[in-house]
Amino acid sequence: MKISIISGSHRNPSQSEKIGRYVEKLFNTEFSDIDPFLYLLADNPLPLWDQSVWEDNPEWAERLAPLKEQFSNSDAFVIITPEWHGQVPSGLKNLFLLLSRFELGHKPAFIISVSSGTGGTYPVAELRMSSYKNNRLCYIPEQLIIRDVEKVFNDNESDNDQRSDGYYKERLSWCLDILLGYAKALKTMRAETEINNDKFSNGM
Numbered sequence: 001m002k003i004s005i006i007s008g009s010h011r012n013p014s015q016s017e018k019i020g021r022y023v024e025k026l027f028n029t030e031f032s033d034i035d036p037f038l039y040l041l042a043d044n045p046l047p048l049w050d051q052s053v054w055e056d057n058p059e060w061a062e063r064l065a066p067l068k069e070q071f072s073n074s075d076a077f078v079i080i081t082p083e084w085h086g087q088v089p090s091g092l093k094n095l096f097l098l099l100s101r102f103e104l105g106h107k108p109a110f111i112i113s114v115s116s117g118t119g120g121t122y123p124v125a126e127l128r129m130s131s132y133k134n135n136r137l138c139y140i141p142e143q144l145i146i147r148d149v150e151k152v153f154n155d156n157e158s159d160n161d162q163r164s165d166g167y168y169k170e171r172l173s174w175c176l177d178i179l180l181g182y183a184k185a186l187k188t189m190r191a192e193t194e195i196n197n198d199k200f201s202n203g204m
């Protein structure tokens, strides 16, 4: 099963990337038969959406083809977002403008938000409120809000707050297992249901 992990920070380096690499490692070591694909928005690899995306601009088609292939073949997503001024970073919102129901539709997604302080709630609310409408990504009820992110998930154990680190890691493994459960269930649902109806191509 293929799972895409999207690190939504366009800072380089970033705490989101640190978490993304941990999730990738976990899929490779703790779970069997998972093929993780980690996609980093570090340094803004994608230009801002423009009108020509809808006019079959060949440059856009070429740029997006490899990404669309990876995402179309994915059965589930882990979306990692930092809180930036109370928001999801613009690069991550831009990615959602560039993707569609054909890559993401009716596939489960698990949100991880990160904050160096006590934030992290707003980007979860923002993703759940407005990022799925047309692409039909299905956010699962579980989410992980990693507060004081600089004190957990570090390779050097002495940099970690042991109690928080242990708690987040245990909870993350449990949540990823739930995500895989949804991935299996929704794969069957997509195969057995008419999910694409061109009359209703956009969500309401």
Ligand SMILES: Cc1cc2nc3c(=O)[nH]c(=O)nc-3n(C[C@H](O)[C@H](O)[C@H](O)COP(=O)(O)O)c2cc1C
Residues within 6 Å of the ligand: 009, 010, 011, 013, 014, 015, 016, 017, 082, 083, 084, 085, 086, 087, 114, 115, 116, 117, 118, 119, 120, 149
């Ligand atoms: C532009 C910017 C705005 C930020 N705004 C917030 C904020 O509103 N709330 C918060 O908890 N942390 C905020 N932070 C701190 C981030 O939580 C912290 O930098 C975290 O590491 C960001 O994740 P990243 O390293 O993956 O980009 C902000 C950081 C940046 C760079």
